[in-house]
Amino acid sequence: QVHLVESGGGLVQAGDSLRLSCAASTHTFRTNTRAWFRQAPGKEREFVARIKWSTGGTDYNDSVKGRFTISRDNAKNTVYLQMNSLKPEDTAVYYCAAGVASATTYQFGYDYWGQGTQVTVSS
Secondary structure: OOOEEEEEOOEEEEEOOEEEEEEEEEHHHHHEEEEEEEEOOOOEEEEEEEEEOOOOOEOOOOOOOOOEEEEEHHHOOEEEEEOOOOHHHHOOEEEEEEEEEOOOHHHHHHHHEEOOOOEEEEO
């Protein structure tokens, strides 16, 4: 069993930055893709970014390209989401997820999820 623990959420103003962290209890072939999703009130959960553990390759939702950066620290088994130039529409609960290497931008490909961390951006 893999446990994911997120941290770093909070309340900020538009234009500010935040960094989210997601630490995994272990690394297996079932955690070869790490990702961030978010869910705003009344909306479906949506893909934000993902990173391939072996290659470091990344993908982003178009709405966050150029503002958010996903990265990893292999030694700490931790993934980060650096969020810059935050906008009110970024307000959501952010979830980290882990899945096999073939996991894509759809949440159904991820086996493990964190508990979520709230990010609120005021205008």
